[in-house]
Amino acid sequence: MQLVLQSDTEKSDARVKRQAEALQMFLAELLEPPMEIEDHTMPDVELSPREVRVLFLLGGQGEMIMTDLAARLHAPLSTVTRIIDRLETKQLVQRSRSTDDRRIVVVQQAPKGKMMHDRFLSMRVEIGARMLEPLSNGEREILLELLDKLTRHMRAGNE
Numbered sequence: 001m002q003l004v005l006q007s008d009t010e011k012s013d014a015r016v017k018r019q020a021e022a023l024q025m026f027l028a029e030l031l032e033p034p035m036e037i038e039d040h041t042m043p044d045v046e047l048s049p050r051e052v053r054v055l056f057l058l059g060g061q062g063e064m065i066m067t068d069l070a071a072r073l074h075a076p077l078s079t080v081t082r083i084i085d086r087l088e089t090k091q092l093v094q095r096s097r098s099t100d101d102r103r104i105v106v107v108q109q110a111p112k113g114k115m116m117h118d119r120f121l122s123m124r125v126e127i128g129a130r131m132l133e134p135l136s137n138g139e140r141e142i143l144l145e146l147l148d149k150l151t152r153h154m155r156a157g158n159e
Contacts, residue, residue: 030131045090050083055092059117063108092116
């Protein structure tokens with residue numbers, strides 16, 4: 001009978017893999033809160049995750065140039081143009097030409113888009129508060145510091 005010993009590196013790799021799988025499972029569960037149809041601001045408007053992200057980016061910036069929006073989404077300009085086309089059809093964004101340079105296309109939220117963004121933002125804060133509820137103030141601070149560290153690390157890896 002031959003005894004096979006697992007190296008420290010193999011044990012560490014297996015532990016990291018198990019932890020990464022657990023992290024993904026927890027994040028998926030946390031990021032999929034139940035939403036009743038009446039909770040949705042406009043139940044007749046369906047949005048893809050990218051469309052929601054565009055609304056949040058525009059809500060934070062006010063207005064954006066299409067090329068800047070594409071860079072922030074890490075997507076080709078043609079893809080972002082299609083997203084903006086769909087959002088414009090749903091009357092959630094408005095597109096215009098820059099007064100300084102007519103080649104530049106500027107996008108901003110339409111009133112209906114701002115209303116939806118504000119409601120989504122409010123819902124996100126409510127959901128965040130519910131998530132933090134079982135933690136003590138100290139645990140909340142530790143969690144937020146760790147999430148900040150993870151976010152900065154992931155952002156640095158994408159630049």
